[in-house]
Amino acid sequence: MQSLLSQFDVSEESIRKLVADTVHGCDDGELYLQQSQNESLLFDDGKLKTANFATDRGFGLRSVIGETSGYAHSGELTKAALARASEAVSTVKTGREGKPAEGPRPTNQRLYDDVNPIDAPDFAAKAKLLTEIDAHLRARDARVRQVTVSMAASWSHIEILRADGQHLTDVRPLVRLNVSVVVGDGDHQETGSAGAGGRKGFGEFLADGKWQETAEEALRQALVNLAAAPAPAGTFDVVLGSGWPGVMLHEAVGHGLEGDFNRKKTSAFAGLLGQQVAAKGVTVVDDGTISERRGSLSIDDEGTPTNRNVLIEDGKLVAYMQDRQNARLMGMDATGNGRRESYAHRPMPRMTNTFMTAGEHTPEEIISSVKNGIYSVSFGGGQVDITSGKFVFGCTEAYLIEDGKVTRPIKGAMLIGNGPDAMKRITMIGNDSALDTGIGMCGKAGQWVPVGVGQPHLRMNAVTVGGTQA
Structure with missing residues (x-):
């Protein structure tokens, strides 16, 4: 594969010298190059509504001194653009001398192939598949009124050049399928949705039978919601399902464990290393090394190999997620969480695949232990305040638990609480820890990156539930 450095209108030797001169005297910095392709198709109302394909390439040049960083980027791989960027980011140095920090230690880990998922199957085959999914769902149940299906694929080739000449590269495929179904009975309509994805080619992904599995799950959820009654409001013991409900852990706890928030002391977890921040038995991990998972990376966007980072161990806070800048300022090691x-965009500490590890109880044991409660199987949107830890999450599939048994489906349930407090309300941890199906996207400071979330079944005592039933 052709190096991105060779696509400049200037020699590679000249680029290396300019980067070295730019970063000289700084604590850190690098030249980040990217070439990408993106394709998306949307099928709605019985026809292909939109189809998009885009390519992009460019570079970002960064210099870092203490808490300050200079950053300039351009979509032109030219000597002139690189020179302008160097002039801009060099202003943070003001005559400072010294060598930048040692670069990351590379490994040979490869967590995914460099296949381009846009190449196969071809566009016509993808459009035909969307039609087949629509027809399949409409034939499954006469109550299906609307089907929306989308497919998205991307391929990104990135290279990182450091001042010492270290040259790192990664090629990243990513696919995603989403299905949404509206079902109705008279004037009453409800929606269900499901998705799946990962870092692999579309051909391999679809060969796993994912589209049938995803379509059936969306229909099942829609029919459950069609039969659901308004959710009660009050304080209840809550059981969370495995997999995707880990999005609450991601939002309510995960962001609070990112290095920048803790360095600036704006996180509810700031200054609590070594302290008990969750119930005994709770272990939370961020792991960017899981093969072909949506949030995985062979190297992060600073070139640091990703790791399996234990953040909370048996309820105690033991580590934060770090990029290079915040790790250096906090006297810690970079953890492979520098993402852009x-x-x-500049890199910052971000999650990869964040999840809670398994406990010892079966899901059946957890549910049967609850006399009067809520069983939340899936979440939709939520809101979290990183500083206070307060959160609100809406359930897209939930049920009542009565006398230890799952009974009626309910709709409109909202879980309300505080992240650190919620972690201490966990009383039972399931033995079925699982990651989500590959649909997560995480936003922070205007930047969006793909992530994974997960957890086992959990019991949380005395959680505030907002509902629609008085």
């Missing part, structure tokens, strides 16, 4: 949306 694209070459036009």
Whole structure:
């Protein structure tokens, strides 16, 4: 594969010298190059509504001194653009001398192939598949009124050049399928949705039978919601399902464990290393090394190999997620969590695949232990305040638990609480820890990156539930 450095209108030797001169005297910095392709198709109302294909390439040049960083980017791989970027980011040095920090230690880990998922199957085959999914769902149940299906694929080739000449590269495929179904009975309509994805080619992904599995799950959820009654409000013991409900852990706890928030002391977890921040038995991990998972990376966007980072162990806070800048300022090691949306963005500490590890109880044991409670199987949107830890999450599939048994489906349930407090309300941890199906996207400071979330079944005592039933 052709190096991105060779696509400049200047020699590689000249690029290396300019980067070295730019970063000389700084604590850190690098040239980040990216070439990407993106394709998306949307099928709605019985026809292909939109189809998009885009390519992009460019670079970002960064210099870092203490808490300050200079950053410039361009979509032109030219000597002139690189020179302008160097002039801009060099202003943070003001005559300072010294060598930048040692670069990351590379490994040979490869967590996914460099296949381009846009190449196969071809566009016509993808459009035909969307039609087949629509027809399949409409034939499954006469109550299906609307089907929306989308497919998205991307391929990104990134390279990182450091001042010492270290040159790192990664090629990242990513696919995603989403299905949404509206079902109705008279004037009453409800929606269900499901999705799946990962870092692999579309051909391999679809061969796993994912589209049938995803379509059936969306229909099942929609029919459950069609039969659901308004959710009660009050304080209840709550059981959370495995997999995707880990999005609450991601939002309510995960962001609070990112290094920048803790360095600036704006996180509810700031200054609590070594202290008990969750119930005994709770272990939370961020792991970017799981093969072909949506949030995985062979290297992060600073070139640091990703790791399996234990953040909370048996309820105690033991580590934060770090990029290079915040790790250096906090006297810690970079953990492989420096991520950026694209070459036009600076890196910052971000999650990869964040989940709670398994406990010892079966899901059946957990549910049967609850006399009067709520069983939340899936979440939709939520809101979290990183500083206070307060959160609100809406359930997209939930049920009542009565006398230890799952009974009626309910709709409109909202879980309300505080992240650190919620972690201490966990009383039972399931033995079925699982990651989500590959649909997570995480936003922070205007940047979006793909992530994974997960957990086992959990019991949380005395959680505030907002509902629609008085």
